[in-house]
Amino acid sequence: MLNLINSIVARAKADRQRIVLPEGTEERTLKAANQILTDEVADLILIGNPKEIEEAAAKWGLGNISKATIIDPENHPKMEEYAQLLCELRKKKGMTIEEARKLVRNPLYLGCLIIKNNDADGQLAGARNTTGDVLRPALQIIKTTPGITTVSGAMLLLTHAPEYGKNGILVMGDVAVTPVPDAEQLAQIAVCTARTAQAVAGIEEPKVALLSFSTKGSAKHEVVDKVVEALKIAKELDPTLAIDGELQADAALVPEVGASKAPGSPIAGQANVLIVPSLEVGNISYKLVQRLGHADAVGPILQGIARPVNDLSRGCSIEDVYRMIAITANQAIAAKKLK
Known part of the structure; x- marks a missing residue:
């Protein structure tokens, strides 16, 4: 840390x-x-x-x-x-x-x-x-950054698990502002959180996972559909962004699980930026990691504002x-x- x-x-x-x-x-x-x-x-x-x-x-x-x-x-x-x-x-x-x-x-x-x-x-x-x-x-x-209409908050998670993220450093969003983002908002949160990872966490190549309880169609639900739609929009917003979804958390972080559940994914097993589907999930997740995993949580860092x-x-x-x-x-x- x-x-x-x-x-x-x-x-x-x-x-x-x-x-x-x-x-x-x-x-x-x-x-x-x-x-x-x-x-x-x-x-x-x-x-x-x-x-x-x-x-x-x-x-x-x-x-x-x-x-x-x-x-x-x-x-x-x-x-x-x-x-x-x-x-x-x-x-x-x-x-x-x-x-x-x-x-x-x-x-x-x-x-x-x-x-x-x-x-x-x-x-x-x-x-x-x-x-x-x-x-x-x-x-x-x-006002907001050009091309962005959603303000969100990212959390730096400084963990004791160097095998994940960038030597144990991960960035999670949104943990602070938008309770139930739609697909467009979720895409913007993904783009902004990747920029925060670069600007603040020193992660030169953000690898963004859009998290869900499903991996690549393993479950069907409208909340999974939202994440799939967000992936398409995020790629349009920033065609250079390395992003994939929908991925379960283990598929996003653990190489062998990623290879099994999402073969061929450029992100599975290598994610260093985690995008949660709702504020509820983000708040609960980072606090569990902080308390049970003894990680340091730094933030929230507000993003999406022009300055x-x-x-x-x-x-x-x-x-x-x-x-x-x-x-x-x-x-x-x-x-x-x-x-």
């Missing part, structure tokens, strides 16, 4: 990105930010009252917080510029300039406007705010915030290459 986290941090250091932290006065966020700035992992923009941030940094002995750019949401030079940008983006929804001027004081909206205006590359929040509050401005302002915006658990640790800043930076590097 440490090897992957170290490589994520090293990639971020090598191409420093500007990451916005809208919860700039929150204790864990500030402590992680100080370490990020000490280690020179990313350039940080903290949103919050400058005096509060300064006093908190002094209280907790955070000597490097002064290296961050600190933006006061109530008073900064670009308030009107960002308000005009928001009004323009949302005018079809009936937004007035007065409403925009009010919303621009909300740190979560302000962070996304900073990114939209190309003044930053990514955002991380959620230590104090709900997932809905973090996602709403991201979808209204930054990276990630959501923390409100129970997150300082280490979680640090890692997610580095992950967000890796996504930002990849997003620039996609343009």
Whole structure:
């Protein structure tokens, strides 16, 4: 696990990105930010009252917080510029300039406007705010990646089984956002999760398995039909993607089972990216692997947004915030290459 986290941090250091932290006065966020700035992992923009941030940094002995750019949401030079940008983006929804001027004081909206205006590359929040509050401005302002309409969440599974995935590293999606994806959404989740595997997990050649309780027609059901349809759509979305389905989990992961159940499949027995048919399956699966298999689960990493915006658990640790800043930076590097 440490090897992957170290490589994520090293990639971020090598191409420093500007990451916005809208919860700039929150204790864990500030402590992680100080370490990020000490280690020179990313350039940080903290949103919050400058005096509060300064006093908190002094209280907790955070000597490097002064290296961050600190933006006061109530008073900064670009308030009107960002308000005009928001009004323009949302005018079809009936937004007035007065409403925009009010919303621009909300740190979560302000962070996304900073990114939209190309003044930053990514955002991380959620230590104090709900997932809905973090996602709403991201979808209204930054919007989804071209060709993608579905936001989803990937989980890095760092297992103690080096024979599977990439030395025990697998990426699973969707574990966070879409409860019952249709075939089109499932295909988009597959494409996005493969990109996350490349950008964050360092899996240069994602091998994507669309999971089911059936392998290549061994069972008949409408939920299996959905997975088969998703395979066709995913191949159209990204003809270069190495993907197959429907596959049972053992057929996806174990070479001898894959050879027996899905002979000739380019993915069976070799998968390093696992796409589950529903959020229910994803949530249950990763937690079972985490608890029974003593695996580390890192994420969820939000994907499908044009520029990276990630959501923390409100129970997150300082280490979680640090890692997610580095992950967000890796996504930002990849997003620039996609343009």
